[in-house]
Amino acid sequence: MKMIQHLLLYGMLLSSCASAQMNEKPEVLLSEQNIENAYPRLSNDGKSVLYQSNKDGRWQLYILDVNTKKSEQLTKGEHNNNFPDWDATNDWIAFVSDKDGNEEIYIMKKDGSGLKRLTNDPERDIHPYFSPDGKYLLFNSTRGNGSLDIYRISLTDNKTERITDTKENETCARYSPDMMQIVFLRNDDMSDDIFIMDMAKGLNKNITNDPSVRDGWPMFSNDGNWVYYSSMQDGPYNIFKVRSDGTGKQRLTKAAAGEEDARAYVANDGKSIIYNKKYGRTIDILRVTI
Numbered sequence: 001m002k003m004i005q006h007l008l009l010y011g012m013l014l015s016s017c018a019s020a021q022m023n024e025k026p027e028v029l030l031s032e033q034n035i036e037n038a039y040p041r042l043s044n045d046g047k048s049v050l051y052q053s054n055k056d057g058r059w060q061l062y063i064l065d066v067n068t069k070k071s072e073q074l075t076k077g078e079h080n081n082n083f084p085d086w087d088a089t090n091d092w093i094a095f096v097s098d099k100d101g102n103e104e105i106y107i108m109k110k111d112g113s114g115l116k117r118l119t120n121d122p123e124r125d126i127h128p129y130f131s132p133d134g135k136y137l138l139f140n141s142t143r144g145n146g147s148l149d150i151y152r153i154s155l156t157d158n159k160t161e162r163i164t165d166t167k168e169n170e171t172c173a174r175y176s177p178d179m180m181q182i183v184f185l186r187n188d189d190m191s192d193d194i195f196i197m198d199m200a201k202g203l204n205k206n207i208t209n210d211p212s213v214r215d216g217w218p219m220f221s222n223d224g225n226w227v228y229y230s231s232m233q234d235g236p237y238n239i240f241k242v243r244s245d246g247t248g249k250q251r252l253t254k255a256a257a258g259e260e261d262a263r264a265y266v267a268n269d270g271k272s273i274i275y276n277k278k279y280g281r282t283i284d285i286l287r288v289t290i
Contacts, residue, residue, distance in 0.1 A: 026253075026288040029274065030064055030071070036283040037062075038276055039083060043090045044268040049285060050093065050110075052082045061095060063110065064285070074112060086110070087130040094128040094137055105139055107155070118153055119160075129174045138163075138173045138182065150184060163197075170195075172217055176224045181244070183218045183227050194218045194229050196244060207246035217263045220244070222270050228252075230262040239264045239275055252290060 029049060030037050041050040049064040053071075059082035061074040075081040079099040086093045092114075094107050100117070105128045108115040119125040123143035130137060135155055140148040150163040150173045163182070164170045173184035182197040191211040195204045207227065208215050216237070218229040227244055230237045231251075237260040239253040253261040253275070260278040267273065274287045 024289050026277075026286040028284055029066060029069065029287050030285040032282070034281045036278075036281070037285050038283050039263055040265055040274045040276065040285045041084060041086055042265050042267055042274050043086075044088070045090075046267055046269070046272075048090070049274060050084050050086050051285060052084055061093070066287075074110070083127050085129050087134045088132060089134070092130075092134075094130060096126050096128065105137065105153075107137075118155075118158060124148070127171050127173070129172075131175050132177055132179055138175065140169075140171045140173065150182070174219055176220045176244075177222055178224060181220075181224070183220055183244075185216055185218060192216055194227060194242075196227070205246065207242055207244065209246065219264060219266060221266050222268060228264040228266055228273060230260075230264065236260050237262045237278075239273065253288070 035053060035055045037051050037053045039052050047066050049066060051062055052059050053062055059080040060076060061081050061084050062071045063074060064071045079097060081095055081097045083096040084093055091109060092107055093110055096103050097106050102122060103124045103126055104117055105119045105125050106115060106117050121143045123141055125139055125141045128137045128139045137153050137155065139151055141151050142148055144162060144165060147167055148169040148171050149165055150170050151160055152163055153160045168186050168188045171185050173182050175182055180199055182199065184195055186193055186195050192214045193206050194208045194215050195206050197204050214232040216230045218227050220227055225244060226241045228241045231240045234251065236255045238251050238255050239261050240249060240251050242249040255261045258279055262276050264273045264275040272287055272289045274285060277284045277286050
């Protein structure tokens, strides 16, 4: 009887982290040797990708036309513009710039007009993400206690609220589609785990919960049922998904030796993801059906 129980438990453990079957081989959307094209964000219609690139020596923002594979440069200058995100209309872009001496958060229209600085603090302000309703930005800052915490800023009156206050670093915070939850990365010197915060109850749940494994860059699916993220569970970073309650973990990519798959972004229709593949000093943007 005990042997049967052990076999059943072993089977459950294997099925809890199964590899999902991809429908096709990944399509390379952008590849430039020794260039890092990172943090891709797919437009709602799937026709454009917002991303950052170091091709000019500093981080600048670009938009890639998926069909023609041609890129339009959005920002220039002797400073870094990075960590981009765009709102649900794909008209406005949030990003981080050090143009005024340190990392601050800005927004602008995708044609470069309407530039507005949102933060003004001597500490780091990074990782801005629009709320689904377009009224807020979540971001991370060291302004509180030296570690990165989650903040929210209103886009109507610039009112800023602090959401977390811990000694760990909390980054990459994004809302669920109904804005009832926030998924984020919490890390310290020992581990990186994915957490979900219930906004009504103020409770946090660790949905990866393995202190020996590095995780990163979480994002809800458009129905809010899944979280897509990167993990070093099987060696190098690969793309995984897990249900928002922490069950049903599946690996979606299998990076070769010397490669990393990271920063997944789920398409609006839920049928594909774009992500970064890193090898050497090169970071490509790929797309795959899920």
